Amino acid sequence: MSAVRLRLDGIQKSFGATRALKRVSLEIAPGEVHALIGENGAGKSTLMKVLSGAHRADAGTMQLSDVAYEPENPHDARLKGVAMIYQELNLALHLSAQENILLGAESMRLGWVDGRSSRVRAQAALAQLGHEGLDLDRAAGEFSIAEQQIIEIARALLIQPQVLIMDEPTSSLTQADTEKLFATIQRLRRQGVSVIYISHFLEECRQIADRYTVLKDGETVGSGFMSEASLDHLVTLMTGREVKDLYPRTAHAPGAVVLEVKAAASEPRLKRATLQIRAGEVFGLGGLIGAGRTDLLRAIFGLDELASGEVCVLGAPASVNGPRERWLQGIGFLSENRKEEGLMLNQSIADNLTLTKMNRLGRWGWINGPRQRAVAQRWVEELRVKCQDSGQTIGQLSGGNQQKVALARLLEHPARIFLLDEPTRGIDVGSKAQIYQLVSELAAAGKAVVVVSSYLPELLGLCDTIGVMCRGELLAVRPRGDWTEAEIMRVATGSAG
Amino acid sequence: MKAVLKKSLAKGGPFIGLILVIVLFSIPTETREFFLTYNNFKIIFTQTVIVAIGALGMTMIIVSGGIDLSVGSSIALTSVTGAMLIQRGWAPLPVLLATVGTGALIGLLNGAAIAGLRMTPFIITLGSLGVARGTAKWMADNQTVNYDTSPINGWMTTADPFSRALPTGVWVALGLAMLTALVLRNTVFGRHIFALGSNEATARLCGIATTRLKITIYTLAGAFFGLAGLFQLSRLRQGDPTVAVGLELDIIASVIIGGASLNGGVGTILGSMIGALIMAVLRNGSQQMGWPTYFQEIIIGLVIIVAVFLDRLRQGRQT
Numbered sequence: 076m077s078a079v080r081l082r083l084d085g086i087q088k089s090f091g092a093t094r095a096l097k098r099v100s101l102e103i104a105p106g107e108v109h110a111l112i113g114e115n116g117a118g119k120s121t122l123m124k125v126l127s128g129a130h131r132a133d134a135g136t137m138q139l140s141d142v143a144y145e146p147e148n149p150h151d152a153r154l155k156g157v158a159m160i161y162q163e164l165n166l167a168l169h170l171s172a173q174e175n176i177l178l179g180a181e182s183m184r185l186g187w188v189d190g191r192s193s194r195v196r197a198q199a200a201l202a203q204l205g206h207e208g209l210d211l212d213r214a215a216g217e218f219s220i221a222e223q224q225i226i227e228i229a230r231a232l233l234i235q236p237q238v239l240i241m242d243e244p245t246s247s248l249t250q251a252d253t254e255k256l257f258a259t260i261q262r263l264r265r266q267g268v269s270v271i272y273i274s275h276f277l278e279e280c281r282q283i284a285d286r287y288t289v290l291k292d293g294e295t296v297g298s299g300f301m302s303e304a305s306l307d308h309l310v311t312l313m314t315g316r317e318v319k320d321l322y323p324r325t326a327h328a329p330g331a332v333v334l335e336v337k338a339a340a341s342e343p344r345l346k347r348a349t350l351q352i353r354a355g356e357v358f359g360l361g362g363l364i365g366a367g368r369t370d371l372l373r374a375i376f377g378l379d380e381l382a383s384g385e386v387c388v389l390g391a392p393a394s395v396n397g398p399r400e401r402w403l404q405g406i407g408f409l410s411e412n413r414k415e416e417g418l419m420l421n422q423s424i425a426d427n428l429t430l431t432k433m434n435r436l437g438r439w440g441w442i443n444g445p446r447q448r449a450v451a452q453r454w455v456e457e458l459r460v461k462c463q464d465s466g467q468t469i470g471q472l473s474g475g476n477q478q479k480v481a482l483a484r485l486l487e488h489p490a491r492i493f494l495l496d497e498p499t500r501g502i503d504v505g506s507k508a509q510i511y512q513l514v515s516e517l518a519a520a521g522k523a524v525v526v527v528s529s530y531l532p533e534l535l536g537l538c539d540t541i542g543v544m545c546r547g548e549l550l551a552v553r554p555r556g557d558w559t560e561a562e563i564m565r566v567a568t569g570s571a572g
Numbered sequence: 573m574k575a576v577l578k579k580s581l582a583k584g585g586p587f588i589g590l591i592l593v594i595v596l597f598s599i600p601t602e603t604r605e606f607f608l609t610y611n612n613f614k615i616i617f618t619q620t621v622i623v624a625i626g627a628l629g630m631t632m633i634i635v636s637g638g639i640d641l642s643v644g645s646s647i648a649l650t651s652v653t654g655a656m657l658i659q660r661g662w663a664p665l666p667v668l669l670a671t672v673g674t675g676a677l678i679g680l681l682n683g684a685a686i687a688g689l690r691m692t693p694f695i696i697t698l699g700s701l702g703v704a705r706g707t708a709k710w711m712a713d714n715q716t717v718n719y720d721t722s723p724i725n726g727w728m729t730t731a732d733p734f735s736r737a738l739p740t741g742v743w744v745a746l747g748l749a750m751l752t753a754l755v756l757r758n759t760v761f762g763r764h765i766f767a768l769g770s771n772e773a774t775a776r777l778c779g780i781a782t783t784r785l786k787i788t789i790y791t792l793a794g795a796f797f798g799l800a801g802l803f804q805l806s807r808l809r810q811g812d813p814t815v816a817v818g819l820e821l822d823i824i825a826s827v828i829i830g831g832a833s834l835n836g837g838v839g840t841i842l843g844s845m846i847g848a849l850i851m852a853v854l855r856n857g858s859q860q861m862g863w864p865t866y867f868q869e870i871i872i873g874l875v876i877i878v879a880v881f882l883d884r885l886r887q888g889r890q891t
Contacts, residue, residue, distance in 0.1 A: 378776070397779075398776060398777055398778070398779045399779035400779075402778070402779040403779075408777060410773075410777060415771075415773060416771070416773040416774060416777060417774065417777070418774060419766075419767055419770035419774050419775075420770070420771070421770055421837050421838060422766060422767070422770050426763055426766070426767070427774075430763075430767055430774070430775075430778040430780075431778045431779055433760040433763055433764070436760075437760075440759050440760050440761060441759050441760075442758055442759060442763060484778070
């Protein structure tokens with residue numbers, strides 16, 4: 076048998092003008108656990124989609140056990156021996172564990188499912204994982220997340236994979252379940268299965284992986300033996316990039332505390348967050364995706380119910396909790412999800428922009444149409460939104476222009492406290508620079524701005540104070556000067572101290 | 573120029589459809605003489621009234637992203653209610669208020685169940701379809717409810733059938749259509765309905781009281797359905813608990829043919845009214861052609877599919 080199970084060489088993949096993968100190489104030995112590390116947007120997901128057959132590479136070669144490997148689609152990849160466990164589990168929750176394990180690979184006899192042989196194969200897969208005790212007849216939805224993951228891995232094992240890819244497998248597991256999962260991975264590894272382990276949690280990677288590869292901006296920037304790599308080295312590889320001069324440095328003079336959150340918690344993710352935000356301050360929230368940053372903003376805004384803790388606006392506890400009350404208190408929220416939550420895509424720019432204050436655009440419930448259009452037109456011009464006129468359907472605009480309108484809703488309301496969730500996600504650089512400028516001006520004018528961002532240079536460039544979250548907890552709040560990219564990553568990945 | 577043409581085509585789609593069906597029925601020798609006369613259109617308008625008033629309420633509901641399957645049953649229940657009150661000697665105005673109120677009450681219950689229990693409108697109104705129909709039959713003791721006479725009987729006809737005047741019902745439908753169109757376009761309530769249907773998450777995020785809004789929409793639509801029930805009573809001159817079975821489908825079809833989207837956020841009163849007219853013209857024309865009813869059903873079924881398909885093509889090209 077060859078010493079190399081999987082070899083990728085010079086893999087490239089572009090989507091339109093975006094080069095998601097520029098030049099990625101990777102080598103994995105049989106029975107090796109290989110950690111794939113990189114920041115959000117470094118190209119890990121794209122690479123895994125290429126590997127599992129969901130995307131085709133534009134250039135480069137892949138070899139599986141010294142044979143050219145060119146999967147047509149995920150099913151083909153699976154048949155060739157590459158199986159993938161996604162972060163979001165793919166189970167049919169109403170079907171039994173056995174049916175889930177055998178899904179798409181049922182034992183058939185004359186077109187009927189062969190129950191006895193199915194049972195034997197499902198049991199064998201579970202035995203391979205050391206989980207013989209799992210009740211095969213129970214519906215998948217009745218199992219815990221950790222057990223569901225086992226079912227999913229058992230399904231992958233059914234076809235005797237050579238390479239098993241696991242994407243963020245521990246993101247929703249407890250510490251104890253993580254340990255159990257690691258035992259399962261060790262077991263698979265002894266059986267000669269190669270595992271590609273993708274995780275943001277560097278400590279975990281160091282614990283489970285033999286070797287690592289770091290991706291940054293679609294390129295392989297480093298690889299080696301885990302035992303020889305320090306955490307600092309990995310973090311430097313992941314984040315080592317220059318900060319461009321995108322960020323305006325206006326002097327902000329923080330004033331009185333306008334928003335205070337005391338030990339807030341909400342289902343399912345937010346465990347504990349305490350913070351104070353002052354007028355004229357830009358407060359950054361850093362952390363990994365799923366660390367609870369969005370949950371914190373939603374809890375503050377009353378979109379999620381607080382399980383415990385308190386939110387105080389302008390010194391007074393906010394007893395009535397709902398978006399309606401928050402807008403009245405002068406708090407505005409910009410959703411990270413423009414398409415699904417932030418905007419009404421098939422309505423006009425004017426309607427989207429004035430939705431929070433329509434009853435102030437006329438009398439007796441009637442809307443003064445010319446006035447509504449004039450209000451919208453003013454922002455369209457001020458923010459240089461590229462469109463025909465304010466009556467145009469917003470879905471026809473580019474992402475950056477949509478985002479400007481979404482922000483204009485808060486400006487027009489007008490809000491005093493801005494909660495901005497990933498305000499620059501998926502928009503062009505020009506619009507980004509404009510939004511940075513705007514945030515800075517708002518703070519200079521005495522507004523309080525909270526910015527959630529996964530992009531570290533943005534946090535460091537824009538914010539006066541930065542808080543970093545990890546696994547639902549706001550761990551550290553410090554002035555900008557006390558943070559570096561590496562330090563933020565260390566706290567965010569739970570590797571601090 | 574091209575954009576203007578495209579826009580007018582997009583807005584005028586249902587209208588072109590209406591002209592098309594009218595032209596098609598004007599050509600054959602069987603219908604040529606009578607079809608294009610004023611008197612025939614008077615009949616068509618009168619036949620449209622019930623579906624049109626129902627479609628006003630249904631447009632609001634569909635634009636808000638909902639659906640109401642209980643309309644036919646609501647019409648039966650409210651018309652039985654009206655007939656029983658006339659039997660007891662009630663005057664027309666109280667009868668009008670009572671039937672409209674009964675419709676609004678059914679709508680309120682629908683809306684409260686949908687918004688309060690967070691259940692899908694399809695399921696809730698499928699249930700109330702049965703409940704309302706059963707209640708109507710129960711109240712009427714499974715028979716028609718007859719009464720001597722009432723001024724209400726004259727609301728769907730004119731004293732002289734050959735006069736140029738149009739019956740009250742047509743004017744009421746027309747007036748309400750204009751009012752509803754204005755409300756949907758130019759009031760906070762109307763724009764909030766579009767917001768709710770276009771993206772409920774955005775509506776919530778922007779502080780719209782979505783629960784209360786939904787209940788209001790279904791209640792108001794219910795009032796329209798009650799009024800449609802009253803005109804049903806006026807047309808039959810008796811309360812019939814088995815009337816208007818399946819009428820909800822005609823009403824929904826009118827709204828959809830008129831360009832509304834079942835996904836919500838899209839739809840106009842003008843479109844829905846034209847949709848209702850298309851349905852009425854199809855029925856009227858088919859009858860004059862002497863086609864059997866099953867053939868009419870097939871034709872109308874196909875028209876709905878074609879209309880929605882064309883609409884999707886048009887929208888696909890827009891974006």
